[in-house]
Amino acid sequence: MKNLNNIAIIGAGPAGLMAAQVLSEAGYAPTVFDSMPSAARKFLRAGKGGLNLTHGEEFSLFSSRYFEAESSLAPALELFSPNAMRLWAQNLGFETFIGSSGKVYPLDKKAAPLLRTWLHQLKENGTVFKMKHSLVSWEKDIWQFQTPDGRKDYSFDGVILALGGASWPSLGSTGAWVKILEDKNLNISPLKPANMGFNVSWSEVFKEKFSGTPLKNIELSFTDIHGKTQSKLGELLVNDNGVEGSLIYTNSKYIREQIQENAPFTVYLDLFPHRCEDKLVQDLSKTRGKLSLSAFWKRLGLTGVSASLLREVLTKEMLNEAALVASTLKKFPLTLESSRPLKEAISTAGGLCFTNLDEHLMLKEFPSVFCIGEMLDWEAPTGGYLLTGVMGQGKQAALGLIKFLQTPKASI
Numbered sequence: 553m554k555n556l557n558n559i560a561i562i563g564a565g566p567a568g569l570m571a572a573q574v575l576s577e578a579g580y581a582p583t584v585f586d587s588m589p590s591a592a593r594k595f596l597r598a599g600k601g602g603l604n605l606t607h608g609e610e611f612s613l614f615s616s617r618y619f620e621a622e623s624s625l626a627p628a629l630e631l632f633s634p635n636a637m638r639l640w641a642q643n644l645g646f647e648t649f650i651g652s653s654g655k656v657y658p659l660d661k662k663a664a665p666l667l668r669t670w671l672h673q674l675k676e677n678g679t680v681f682k683m684k685h686s687l688v689s690w691e692k693d694i695w696q697f698q699t700p701d702g703r704k705d706y707s708f709d710g711v712i713l714a715l716g717g718a719s720w721p722s723l724g725s726t727g728a729w730v731k732i733l734e735d736k737n738l739n740i741s742p743l744k745p746a747n748m749g750f751n752v753s754w755s756e757v758f759k760e761k762f763s764g765t766p767l768k769n770i771e772l773s774f775t776d777i778h779g780k781t782q783s784k785l786g787e788l789l790v791n792d793n794g795v796e797g798s799l800i801y802t803n804s805k806y807i808r809e810q811i812q813e814n815a816p817f818t819v820y821l822d823l824f825p826h827r828c829e830d831k832l833v834q835d836l837s838k839t840r841g842k843l844s845l846s847a848f849w850k851r852l853g854l855t856g857v858s859a860s861l862l863r864e865v866l867t868k869e870m871l872n873e874a875a876l877v878a879s880t881l882k883k884f885p886l887t888l889e890s891s892r893p894l895k896e897a898i899s900t901a902g903g904l905c906f907t908n909l910d911e912h913l914m915l916k917e918f919p920s921v922f923c924i925g926e927m928l929d930w931e932a933p934t935g936g937y938l939l940t941g942v943m944g945q946g947k948q949a950a951l952g953l954i955k956f957l958q959t960p961k962a963s964i
Protein backbone atom coordinates (compact mmCIF):
# COMPACT_ATOMS: atom_id res chain seq x y z
CA MET A 553 0.00 0.00 0.00
CA LYS A 554 1.30 3.42 -0.94
CA ASN A 555 1.80 6.09 1.67
CA LEU A 556 -0.94 8.70 1.27
CA ASN A 557 1.15 11.85 1.66
CA ASN A 558 0.64 14.29 -1.18
CA ILE A 559 4.18 14.98 -2.42
CA ALA A 560 5.21 17.15 -5.36
CA ILE A 561 8.51 17.15 -7.12
CA ILE A 562 8.63 20.14 -9.43
CA GLY A 563 11.20 19.63 -12.19
CA ALA A 564 11.70 16.31 -13.97
CA GLY A 565 15.45 16.59 -14.50
CA PRO A 566 17.89 14.06 -13.03
CA ALA A 567 17.72 15.75 -9.59
CA GLY A 568 13.93 15.52 -9.42
CA LEU A 569 13.84 12.00 -10.84
CA MET A 570 16.32 10.74 -8.26
CA ALA A 571 14.17 12.28 -5.52
CA ALA A 572 11.15 10.51 -7.04
CA GLN A 573 13.05 7.20 -7.07
CA VAL A 574 13.99 7.41 -3.39
CA LEU A 575 10.45 8.43 -2.39
CA SER A 576 8.71 5.80 -4.48
CA GLU A 577 11.07 3.09 -3.21
CA ALA A 578 10.14 4.17 0.32
CA GLY A 579 6.45 3.63 -0.41
CA TYR A 580 5.40 7.15 -1.37
CA ALA A 581 3.69 8.07 -4.63
CA PRO A 582 5.14 11.47 -5.55
CA THR A 583 3.80 13.53 -8.42
CA VAL A 584 6.48 14.95 -10.70
CA PHE A 585 5.48 18.19 -12.44
CA ASP A 586 7.37 19.67 -15.36
CA SER A 587 6.72 22.50 -17.80
CA MET A 588 7.96 20.49 -20.77
CA PRO A 589 5.97 17.81 -22.63
CA SER A 590 8.53 15.14 -21.64
CA ALA A 591 10.97 14.57 -18.79
CA ALA A 592 14.71 15.24 -18.47
CA ARG A 593 15.37 16.93 -21.79
CA LYS A 594 18.75 18.27 -20.67
CA PHE A 595 19.79 14.83 -19.47
CA LEU A 596 18.83 13.49 -22.90
CA ARG A 597 20.81 16.25 -24.60
CA ALA A 598 23.81 15.40 -22.43
CA GLY A 599 23.70 11.94 -23.98
CA LYS A 600 24.36 13.36 -27.43
CA GLY A 601 28.00 14.07 -26.61
CA GLY A 602 28.33 10.86 -24.56
CA LEU A 603 26.52 10.67 -21.23
CA ASN A 604 29.26 11.29 -18.71
CA LEU A 605 27.65 10.04 -15.50
CA THR A 606 30.49 10.50 -13.07
CA HIS A 607 34.26 10.28 -12.70
CA GLY A 608 36.55 7.46 -11.64
CA GLU A 609 39.16 9.56 -9.82
CA GLU A 610 39.96 9.21 -6.13
CA PHE A 611 37.06 10.47 -3.95
CA SER A 612 38.82 13.39 -2.23
CA LEU A 613 39.90 14.73 -5.61
CA PHE A 614 36.36 14.19 -6.91
CA SER A 615 34.85 16.18 -4.00
CA SER A 616 37.30 19.03 -4.54
CA ARG A 617 35.81 19.64 -8.01
CA TYR A 618 32.89 21.49 -6.43
CA PHE A 619 35.13 24.47 -5.58
CA GLU A 620 33.85 26.56 -2.64
CA ALA A 621 30.68 24.42 -2.41
CA GLU A 622 32.64 21.24 -1.58
CA SER A 623 31.35 21.09 1.99
CA SER A 624 27.78 21.90 0.91
CA LEU A 625 27.86 19.00 -1.56
CA ALA A 626 29.52 16.59 0.90
CA PRO A 627 26.28 15.10 2.34
CA ALA A 628 24.91 14.50 -1.18
CA LEU A 629 28.14 12.80 -2.30
CA GLU A 630 28.24 10.68 0.82
CA LEU A 631 24.77 9.41 -0.02
CA PHE A 632 25.46 9.10 -3.71
CA SER A 633 29.14 8.64 -4.48
CA PRO A 634 30.61 8.02 -7.96
CA ASN A 635 30.50 4.29 -7.15
CA ALA A 636 26.85 4.58 -6.14
CA MET A 637 26.15 6.26 -9.48
CA ARG A 638 27.71 3.30 -11.30
CA LEU A 639 25.70 0.86 -9.20
CA TRP A 640 22.54 2.84 -9.89
CA ALA A 641 23.07 2.57 -13.64
CA GLN A 642 23.89 -1.13 -13.28
CA ASN A 643 20.68 -1.71 -11.33
CA LEU A 644 18.77 -0.21 -14.24
CA GLY A 645 20.55 -2.69 -16.50
CA PHE A 646 23.28 -0.40 -17.83
CA GLU A 647 26.90 -1.34 -17.23
CA THR A 648 29.37 1.54 -17.18
CA PHE A 649 33.03 1.92 -18.09
CA ILE A 650 35.82 4.31 -17.15
CA GLY A 651 37.25 6.05 -20.22
CA SER A 652 40.92 6.94 -20.64
CA SER A 653 40.31 10.38 -19.11
CA GLY A 654 38.71 8.83 -16.01
CA LYS A 655 35.20 9.83 -17.09
CA VAL A 656 32.49 7.22 -16.51
CA TYR A 657 29.90 6.43 -19.20
CA PRO A 658 27.24 3.81 -19.83
CA LEU A 659 28.63 1.24 -22.31
CA ASP A 660 26.69 2.78 -25.23
CA LYS A 661 27.32 6.33 -23.92
CA LYS A 662 23.66 7.10 -24.59
CA ALA A 663 21.08 8.73 -22.31
CA ALA A 664 17.84 7.75 -24.07
CA PRO A 665 17.73 3.99 -23.26
CA LEU A 666 18.74 4.63 -19.66
CA LEU A 667 16.16 7.40 -19.23
CA ARG A 668 13.45 5.26 -20.80
CA THR A 669 14.15 2.44 -18.34
CA TRP A 670 14.39 4.83 -15.41
CA LEU A 671 11.06 6.51 -16.19
CA HIS A 672 9.40 3.12 -16.71
CA GLN A 673 10.65 1.93 -13.33
CA LEU A 674 9.50 5.13 -11.62
CA LYS A 675 6.00 4.80 -13.04
CA GLU A 676 5.88 1.12 -12.07
CA ASN A 677 6.79 2.14 -8.52
CA GLY A 678 3.98 4.65 -8.29
CA THR A 679 5.47 7.96 -9.39
CA VAL A 680 2.92 10.04 -11.28
CA PHE A 681 3.99 12.50 -14.00
CA LYS A 682 2.17 15.72 -14.82
CA MET A 683 3.84 17.26 -17.84
CA LYS A 684 3.12 20.69 -19.38
CA HIS A 685 2.64 21.99 -15.85
CA SER A 686 4.69 25.17 -15.35
CA LEU A 687 5.01 26.44 -11.82
CA VAL A 688 4.02 30.10 -12.00
CA SER A 689 3.40 31.10 -8.39
CA TRP A 690 3.63 29.93 -4.82
CA GLU A 691 1.46 31.77 -2.29
CA LYS A 692 1.13 30.39 1.22
CA ASP A 693 0.29 26.72 0.64
CA ILE A 694 -1.03 27.16 -2.88
CA TRP A 695 1.19 26.14 -5.77
CA GLN A 696 -0.13 27.43 -9.07
CA PHE A 697 0.70 25.85 -12.41
CA GLN A 698 0.06 27.01 -15.95
CA THR A 699 -1.30 24.01 -17.86
CA PRO A 700 -2.81 23.48 -21.32
CA ASP A 701 -6.20 23.65 -19.52
CA GLY A 702 -5.47 26.95 -17.83
CA ARG A 703 -4.15 27.71 -14.33
CA LYS A 704 -4.46 25.01 -11.71
CA ASP A 705 -3.91 25.26 -7.95
CA TYR A 706 -2.49 22.46 -5.83
CA SER A 707 -1.42 22.07 -2.25
CA PHE A 708 0.99 19.46 -0.93
CA ASP A 709 2.34 17.91 2.26
CA GLY A 710 5.86 18.24 0.92
CA VAL A 711 7.49 19.81 -2.13
CA ILE A 712 10.88 19.28 -3.72
CA LEU A 713 11.87 22.02 -6.14
CA ALA A 714 14.30 20.75 -8.79
CA LEU A 715 13.94 23.50 -11.36
CA GLY A 716 17.45 23.51 -12.84
CA GLY A 717 19.63 26.45 -13.86
CA ALA A 718 19.07 28.69 -16.85
CA SER A 719 21.35 27.34 -19.56
CA TRP A 720 19.86 25.85 -22.72
CA PRO A 721 16.41 27.26 -21.79
CA SER A 722 14.83 25.55 -24.79
CA LEU A 723 15.23 22.30 -22.83
CA GLY A 724 13.01 23.58 -20.01
CA SER A 725 15.29 25.18 -17.43
CA THR A 726 14.59 28.88 -17.84
CA GLY A 727 15.45 30.23 -14.41
CA ALA A 728 11.91 31.62 -14.12
CA TRP A 729 11.89 30.27 -10.55
CA VAL A 730 14.25 33.05 -9.47
CA LYS A 731 11.40 35.59 -9.30
CA ILE A 732 9.15 33.16 -7.39
CA LEU A 733 11.79 32.51 -4.73
CA GLU A 734 13.04 36.11 -4.61
CA ASP A 735 9.51 37.14 -3.67
CA LYS A 736 9.93 34.88 -0.64
CA ASN A 737 12.97 36.96 0.41
CA LEU A 738 15.31 34.05 -0.13
CA ASN A 739 18.98 34.75 -0.93
CA ILE A 740 19.81 34.03 -4.53
CA SER A 741 23.22 34.57 -6.03
CA PRO A 742 22.89 35.91 -9.62
CA LEU A 743 22.82 33.13 -12.23
CA LYS A 744 25.98 33.02 -14.33
CA PRO A 745 27.28 30.84 -17.14
CA ALA A 746 29.53 27.90 -16.19
CA ASN A 747 31.35 25.55 -18.55
CA MET A 748 30.98 28.04 -21.38
CA GLY A 749 33.03 29.55 -24.18
CA PHE A 750 34.58 33.01 -24.33
CA ASN A 751 34.54 35.71 -26.97
CA VAL A 752 37.76 36.52 -28.84
CA SER A 753 38.10 39.19 -31.54
CA TRP A 754 39.52 36.96 -34.26
CA SER A 755 40.36 38.59 -37.58
CA GLU A 756 37.83 37.81 -40.33
CA VAL A 757 40.47 35.83 -42.24
CA PHE A 758 41.35 33.68 -39.25
CA LYS A 759 37.72 33.10 -38.34
CA GLU A 760 36.78 32.08 -41.84
CA LYS A 761 39.65 29.62 -42.10
CA PHE A 762 39.76 28.11 -38.63
CA SER A 763 36.31 28.26 -37.07
CA GLY A 764 35.60 24.69 -35.93
CA THR A 765 39.28 23.74 -35.72
CA PRO A 766 40.65 22.17 -32.53
CA LEU A 767 43.94 23.21 -31.00
CA LYS A 768 45.23 19.96 -29.54
CA ASN A 769 48.00 19.22 -27.04
CA ILE A 770 48.39 22.76 -25.80
CA GLU A 771 48.81 24.21 -22.33
CA LEU A 772 46.62 27.02 -21.04
CA SER A 773 47.81 29.13 -18.14
CA PHE A 774 46.80 32.28 -16.32
CA THR A 775 46.64 33.76 -12.85
CA ASP A 776 43.29 33.47 -11.06
CA ILE A 777 41.74 36.24 -8.92
CA HIS A 778 43.45 34.80 -5.84
CA GLY A 779 46.87 35.17 -7.46
CA LYS A 780 47.25 31.44 -8.03
CA THR A 781 48.68 30.19 -11.32
CA GLN A 782 46.29 27.87 -13.12
CA SER A 783 47.89 25.72 -15.76
CA LYS A 784 46.50 22.72 -17.67
CA LEU A 785 47.23 20.66 -20.74
CA GLY A 786 44.42 19.84 -23.11
CA GLU A 787 42.48 20.85 -26.15
CA LEU A 788 40.29 23.77 -27.14
CA LEU A 789 38.13 24.56 -30.12
CA VAL A 790 38.26 27.75 -32.17
CA ASN A 791 34.80 28.95 -33.18
CA ASP A 792 33.23 32.00 -34.80
CA ASN A 793 32.89 33.79 -31.49
CA GLY A 794 36.12 32.78 -29.84
CA VAL A 795 37.04 29.61 -28.00
CA GLU A 796 35.26 26.71 -26.30
CA GLY A 797 36.05 23.07 -25.45
CA SER A 798 37.23 21.05 -22.48
CA LEU A 799 40.35 23.08 -21.65
CA ILE A 800 38.26 26.25 -21.62
CA TYR A 801 35.34 24.75 -19.69
CA THR A 802 37.61 23.34 -16.97
CA ASN A 803 38.97 26.82 -16.35
CA SER A 804 35.74 28.71 -17.03
CA LYS A 805 35.00 29.54 -13.39
CA TYR A 806 38.40 31.16 -12.83
CA ILE A 807 38.35 32.98 -16.17
CA ARG A 808 34.78 34.22 -15.58
CA GLU A 809 35.85 35.59 -12.19
CA GLN A 810 38.80 37.38 -13.77
CA ILE A 811 36.67 38.81 -16.58
CA GLN A 812 34.16 40.05 -14.04
CA GLU A 813 36.91 42.16 -12.47
CA ASN A 814 39.42 42.68 -15.26
CA ALA A 815 37.80 42.39 -18.70
CA PRO A 816 39.26 41.79 -21.18
CA PHE A 817 41.44 39.10 -19.66
CA THR A 818 44.47 37.52 -21.27
CA VAL A 819 45.32 33.85 -20.85
CA TYR A 820 48.42 32.27 -22.31
CA LEU A 821 48.72 29.27 -24.59
CA ASP A 822 51.84 27.17 -24.89
CA LEU A 823 51.38 25.85 -28.41
CA PHE A 824 54.41 23.54 -28.07
CA PRO A 825 54.32 22.39 -24.44
CA HIS A 826 56.61 19.46 -25.17
CA ARG A 827 59.37 21.53 -26.82
CA CYS A 828 61.45 24.01 -24.82
CA GLU A 829 61.85 27.59 -25.98
CA ASP A 830 65.62 27.24 -26.61
CA LYS A 831 65.01 24.32 -28.96
CA LEU A 832 62.34 26.31 -30.79
CA VAL A 833 64.72 29.30 -31.17
CA GLN A 834 67.38 26.94 -32.46
CA ASP A 835 65.02 25.40 -35.03
CA LEU A 836 63.58 28.74 -36.12
CA SER A 837 67.09 30.18 -36.54
CA LYS A 838 68.11 27.57 -39.12
CA THR A 839 68.86 28.80 -42.63
CA ARG A 840 65.67 29.04 -44.65
CA GLY A 841 67.26 29.19 -48.08
CA LYS A 842 64.69 29.58 -50.80
CA LEU A 843 61.84 28.17 -48.73
CA SER A 844 58.81 30.37 -48.10
CA LEU A 845 58.18 31.14 -44.44
CA SER A 846 55.20 28.77 -44.40
CA ALA A 847 57.19 25.94 -45.98
CA PHE A 848 60.04 26.55 -43.53
CA TRP A 849 57.65 26.47 -40.56
CA LYS A 850 55.99 23.35 -41.93
CA ARG A 851 59.34 21.51 -41.70
CA LEU A 852 59.41 22.41 -38.00
CA GLY A 853 55.87 21.18 -37.45
CA LEU A 854 54.43 24.68 -37.26
CA THR A 855 51.36 24.61 -39.48
CA GLY A 856 47.63 25.28 -39.68
CA VAL A 857 45.89 27.01 -36.84
CA SER A 858 49.05 27.41 -34.69
CA ALA A 859 50.94 29.10 -37.52
CA SER A 860 48.00 31.36 -38.28
CA LEU A 861 47.64 32.34 -34.63
CA LEU A 862 51.10 33.88 -34.90
CA ARG A 863 49.88 36.01 -37.78
CA GLU A 864 47.06 37.25 -35.54
CA VAL A 865 49.50 38.93 -33.15
CA LEU A 866 52.81 39.47 -34.96
CA THR A 867 53.57 41.76 -37.92
CA LYS A 868 55.14 40.38 -41.11
CA GLU A 869 58.59 41.60 -40.01
CA MET A 870 58.23 40.09 -36.55
CA LEU A 871 57.44 36.69 -38.05
CA ASN A 872 61.08 36.47 -39.16
CA GLU A 873 62.46 37.01 -35.66
CA ALA A 874 63.22 33.52 -34.36
CA ALA A 875 63.38 34.46 -30.68
CA LEU A 876 60.14 36.42 -30.82
CA VAL A 877 58.29 33.69 -32.70
CA ALA A 878 59.55 31.07 -30.24
CA SER A 879 58.53 33.08 -27.20
CA THR A 880 55.10 33.75 -28.76
CA LEU A 881 54.59 30.06 -29.44
CA LYS A 882 55.47 29.28 -25.83
CA LYS A 883 53.34 32.10 -24.41
CA PHE A 884 50.70 33.04 -26.92
CA PRO A 885 48.49 35.80 -25.48
CA LEU A 886 44.84 34.96 -26.01
CA THR A 887 42.64 37.86 -25.03
CA LEU A 888 39.19 36.83 -23.85
CA GLU A 889 36.76 39.73 -24.14
CA SER A 890 33.75 38.27 -22.33
CA SER A 891 31.93 35.05 -21.45
CA ARG A 892 29.44 33.55 -23.87
CA PRO A 893 25.87 34.04 -22.60
CA LEU A 894 24.25 31.80 -20.01
CA LYS A 895 21.76 30.38 -22.48
CA GLU A 896 24.66 28.75 -24.38
CA ALA A 897 26.54 27.46 -21.32
CA ILE A 898 26.60 23.79 -20.36
CA SER A 899 25.64 24.66 -16.80
CA THR A 900 24.73 27.47 -14.44
CA ALA A 901 26.71 28.97 -11.59
CA GLY A 902 24.95 30.98 -8.89
CA GLY A 903 21.47 30.14 -7.69
CA LEU A 904 19.66 29.68 -4.41
CA CYS A 905 22.22 30.05 -1.61
CA PHE A 906 22.84 27.13 0.75
CA THR A 907 22.34 29.51 3.69
CA ASN A 908 18.58 29.29 2.99
CA LEU A 909 18.65 25.53 3.51
CA ASP A 910 19.07 23.13 6.40
CA GLU A 911 21.19 19.97 6.32
CA HIS A 912 18.46 18.14 4.38
CA LEU A 913 18.20 20.93 1.75
CA MET A 914 14.89 22.07 3.24
CA LEU A 915 14.12 25.81 3.24
CA LYS A 916 14.60 26.99 6.82
CA GLU A 917 11.85 29.59 6.41
CA PHE A 918 9.44 27.20 4.70
CA PRO A 919 9.51 23.75 6.28
CA SER A 920 8.30 21.02 3.92
CA VAL A 921 9.82 22.74 0.86
CA PHE A 922 13.18 21.40 -0.37
CA CYS A 923 15.43 22.69 -3.16
CA ILE A 924 17.93 20.62 -5.13
CA GLY A 925 20.14 20.38 -8.20
CA GLU A 926 21.50 22.97 -10.53
CA MET A 927 19.17 25.66 -9.17
CA LEU A 928 21.37 25.80 -6.04
CA ASP A 929 24.45 27.99 -5.76
CA TRP A 930 27.24 25.64 -6.79
CA GLU A 931 29.12 24.74 -9.91
CA ALA A 932 31.49 22.07 -11.12
CA PRO A 933 33.42 21.41 -14.30
CA THR A 934 32.27 18.92 -16.92
CA GLY A 935 33.38 15.37 -16.13
CA GLY A 936 30.28 13.83 -14.57
CA TYR A 937 30.41 16.05 -11.48
CA LEU A 938 27.16 17.82 -12.36
CA LEU A 939 25.01 14.71 -12.69
CA THR A 940 26.54 13.09 -9.62
CA GLY A 941 25.95 16.27 -7.61
CA VAL A 942 22.34 16.86 -8.68
CA MET A 943 21.31 13.23 -8.26
CA GLY A 944 23.03 13.07 -4.86
CA GLN A 945 21.03 16.10 -3.79
CA GLY A 946 17.87 14.42 -5.08
CA LYS A 947 18.56 11.53 -2.71
CA GLN A 948 19.52 13.83 0.16
CA ALA A 949 16.32 15.89 -0.08
CA ALA A 950 14.06 12.87 -0.56
CA LEU A 951 15.44 11.27 2.61
CA GLY A 952 15.04 14.62 4.36
CA LEU A 953 11.43 14.88 3.24
CA ILE A 954 10.65 11.36 4.44
CA LYS A 955 12.15 12.27 7.81
CA PHE A 956 10.13 15.49 7.84
CA LEU A 957 6.87 13.70 7.05
CA GLN A 958 7.53 11.06 9.70
CA THR A 959 8.49 13.53 12.43
CA PRO A 960 5.73 14.88 14.70
CA LYS A 961 5.49 18.55 13.72
CA ALA A 962 5.96 19.98 17.21
CA SER A 963 9.48 18.58 17.45
CA ILE A 964 10.76 20.06 14.16
Ligand SMILES: Cc1cc2nc3c(=O)[nH]c(=O)nc-3n(C[C@H](O)[C@H](O)[C@H](O)COP(=O)(O)OP(=O)(O)OC[C@H]3O[C@@H](n4cnc5c(N)ncnc54)[C@H](O)[C@@H]3O)c2cc1C
Pocket residue numbers: 562563564565566567568585586587588591592593594595597598599601602603604605606685686687688714715716717719720723724725726727728729897898899924925926927935936937938939940942
Ligand atom coordinates in the same frame (compact mmCIF):
# COMPACT_ATOMS: atom_id res chain seq x y z
C1 LIG B 1 24.78 20.00 -23.77
C2 LIG B 1 24.90 19.54 -22.34
C3 LIG B 1 25.65 18.41 -22.05
C4 LIG B 1 25.80 17.99 -20.73
N1 LIG B 1 26.52 16.86 -20.46
C5 LIG B 1 26.68 16.46 -19.18
C6 LIG B 1 27.41 15.27 -18.89
O1 LIG B 1 27.82 14.52 -19.78
N2 LIG B 1 27.62 14.97 -17.56
C7 LIG B 1 27.13 15.75 -16.55
O2 LIG B 1 27.39 15.45 -15.39
N3 LIG B 1 26.38 16.83 -16.81
C8 LIG B 1 26.14 17.21 -18.10
N4 LIG B 1 25.39 18.31 -18.36
C9 LIG B 1 24.76 19.03 -17.22
C10 LIG B 1 23.56 18.28 -16.66
O3 LIG B 1 22.72 17.87 -17.72
C11 LIG B 1 22.80 19.18 -15.70
O4 LIG B 1 23.68 19.61 -14.68
C12 LIG B 1 21.62 18.47 -15.06
O5 LIG B 1 20.66 18.11 -16.03
C13 LIG B 1 20.93 19.36 -14.03
O6 LIG B 1 19.92 18.61 -13.43
P1 LIG B 1 18.70 19.28 -12.67
O7 LIG B 1 17.73 18.18 -12.45
O8 LIG B 1 19.19 20.06 -11.51
O9 LIG B 1 18.10 20.34 -13.70
P2 LIG B 1 17.54 20.12 -15.17
O10 LIG B 1 18.07 18.91 -15.80
O11 LIG B 1 17.76 21.42 -15.84
O12 LIG B 1 15.98 19.89 -14.93
C14 LIG B 1 15.14 20.92 -14.45
C15 LIG B 1 13.71 20.61 -14.89
O13 LIG B 1 12.85 21.59 -14.32
C16 LIG B 1 11.87 21.94 -15.28
N5 LIG B 1 11.37 23.28 -14.95
C17 LIG B 1 12.05 24.44 -14.91
N6 LIG B 1 11.25 25.45 -14.53
C18 LIG B 1 10.02 24.91 -14.31
C19 LIG B 1 8.77 25.45 -13.87
N7 LIG B 1 8.61 26.74 -13.59
N8 LIG B 1 7.73 24.61 -13.75
C20 LIG B 1 7.86 23.27 -14.02
N9 LIG B 1 9.02 22.72 -14.43
C21 LIG B 1 10.09 23.53 -14.57
C22 LIG B 1 12.60 21.88 -16.60
O14 LIG B 1 11.71 21.71 -17.69
C23 LIG B 1 13.52 20.68 -16.40
O15 LIG B 1 12.92 19.48 -16.86
C24 LIG B 1 25.19 18.73 -19.67
C25 LIG B 1 24.41 19.85 -19.98
C26 LIG B 1 24.26 20.25 -21.30
C27 LIG B 1 23.41 21.46 -21.61
